[in-house]
Amino acid sequence: MTDTARLAAELDAADPLAAHTGAFVRDPGVVSYLDGNSLGRPLASLEERFARFVGHDWGSRLIRGWDEGWMRLPYELGDRIGALVGAAPGQTVVGDSTTVLLYKLIRAAVDAPRSAARTEIVIDDDNFPTDRFIVEGVAAERGLTIRWIEVDRTAGATLEQVEAAVGERTALVVLSHVAYRSGFLADVAGVTRAVHDAGALVLWDLCHSAGVIPTELDAHGVDLAVGCTYKYLNGGPGSPAFAYVRRELQGQLQQPIQGWMGAADVFAMAPRYRPAPDLARFLSGTPPVLATVALEAMVELVEQVGVAAVREKSIALTGFAEQALAAHVLPHGAVLASPPAGPRRGSHLTVAHPSFREVNARLWERGVIPDFRAPDGIRIGLSPLSTTFAEVELGVAALGEELARATRG
Ligand SMILES: Cc1ncc(COP(=O)(O)O)c(C=O)c1O
Numbered sequence: 060m061t062d063t064a065r066l067a068a069e070l071d072a073a074d075p076l077a078a079h080t081g082a083f084v085r086d087p088g089v090v091s092y093l094d095g096n097s098l099g100r101p102l103a104s105l106e107e108r109f110a111r112f113v114g115h116d117w118g119s120r121l122i123r124g125w126d127e128g129w130m131r132l133p134y135e136l137g138d139r140i141g142a143l144v145g146a147a148p149g150q151t152v153v154g155d156s157t158t159v160l161l162y163k164l165i166r167a168a169v170d171a172p173r174s175a176a177r178t179e180i181v182i183d184d185d186n187f188p189t190d191r192f193i194v195e196g197v198a199a200e201r202g203l204t205i206r207w208i209e210v211d212r213t214a215g216a217t218l219e220q221v222e223a224a225v226g227e228r229t230a231l232v233v234l235s236h237v238a239y240r241s242g243f244l245a246d247v248a249g250v251t252r253a254v255h256d257a258g259a260l261v262l263w264d265l266c267h268s269a270g271v272i273p274t275e276l277d278a279h280g281v282d283l284a285v286g287c288t289y290k291y292l293n294g295g296p297g298s299p300a301f302a303y304v305r306r307e308l309q310g311q312l313q314q315p316i317q318g319w320m321g322a323a324d325v326f327a328m329a330p331r332y333r334p335a336p337d338l339a340r341f342l343s344g345t346p347p348v349l350a351t352v353a354l355e356a357m358v359e360l361v362e363q364v365g366v367a368a369v370r371e372k373s374i375a376l377t378g379f380a381e382q383a384l385a386a387h388v389l390p391h392g393a394v395l396a397s398p399p400a401g402p403r404r405g406s407h408l409t410v411a412h413p414s415f416r417e418v419n420a421r422l423w424e425r426g427v428i429p430d431f432r433a434p435d436g437i438r439i440g441l442s443p444l445s446t447t448f449a450e451v452e453l454g455v456a457a458l459g460e461e462l463a464r465a466t467r468g
């Protein structure tokens with residue numbers, strides 16, 4: 060047994076959340092799943108939940124379901140997700156994809172009367188592609204300029220960089236709480252303050268932090284946020300995203316996809332669109348009820364455990380993964396492309412080597428599943444409620460073996 064294998068066994072034995080790893084579907088063909096930051100594992104309890112949904116909620120209640128809870132679902136589930144990210148009720152809503160919600164909120168922010176004299180959107184050049192592409196599209200639609208913050212790809216936009224980028228021309232700043240590539244954890248409090256000092260609005264993308272890293276949207280005065288639910292909230296492939304709009308802003312912002320579900324009185328069948336006065340105006344179409352069955356189950360579990368405890372294990376897992384990488388992988392020439400342990404590191408690590416595209420394919424054949432991000436990064440995602448330390452050890456040791464094989468030629 061190697062030192063890190065022994066350590067993994069000790070850490071699993073002492074892990075207060077260890078029992079929860081057994082609550083997820085664990086296929087024997089999957090030796091090590093290290094990609095919960097892309098798609099979380101399903102809870103084993105879902106078979107029963109889906110059966111109940113089909114047999115009862117949908118099959119028996121049929122259209123009556125809308126009156127019996129489905130219409131309220133975007134708000135009620137939104138409030139529960141909001142509580143996980145420090146938002147009081149009435150500010151978080153579930154629906155659409157992250158991409159569509161980004162479009163709706165970015166357009167709403169730059170079109171707001173308060174942004175009238177402001178002509179720039181600030182975003183970093185290594186933000187997730189969909190965030191950058193939506194900003195490009197809105198800038199083109201509205202004749203705005205983009206100010207790109209050039210970031211170090213092993214980190215992310217720092218407070219100093221944001222301070223230097225914002226000013227009287229800035230309408231909106233769009234940043235990720237955790238950078239999808241490096242795992243850099245942004246300073247939400249400091250950056251939000253700097254953006255507000257410049258009189259601008261800020262939008263945080265919480266895709267890689269919701270459910271795993273605590274934040275305090277209300278306390279930090281965040282304006283807007285979006286996040287997906289299929290990563291650390293295990294909502295399943297394509298589960299809907301959520302949007303947060305600070306209460307005081309809701310009446311001032313109008314989003315561009317004016318559907319009936321965002322109207323002041325949905326069933327009035329009114330001749331003209333009039334937006335709801337509150338959060339409801341950020342909805343467009345029918346709530347994705349079926350697509351929230353798995354998400355609700357995971358939100359229940361995260362509520363029960365608490366995000367702080369989830370984060371504690373996330374820190375332990377990333378710390379252990381770093382040790383395992385140092386033992387098995389770095390000696391073969393790969394380098395760590397993530398921030399060091401501490402307050403600026405999220406719940407995944409990236410390690411880089413030119414051979415990693417092929418190495419990743421070999422690992423998948425072995426049932427070891429991290430992911431590859433071009434040009435040369437393998438990401439090790441640590442999803443605390445479903446991941447054991449032993450699984451991390453097995454996966455990282457396999458990565459070391461495949462890298463050694465690839466570099467021997
Ligand atoms: C930071 C970030 N934003 C957005 C997305 C995706 O948006 P969508 O769910 O619309 O595909 C992802 C991952 O897919 C992401 O990591």
Ligand SMILES: Nc1ccccc1C(=O)C[C@H](N)C(=O)O
Pocket residue numbers: 096097098239240266
């Ligand atoms: N939604 C997906 C669909 C297909 C493949 C990957 C994704 C991801 O979520 C990738 C992730 N956002 C990333 O940080 O790369």
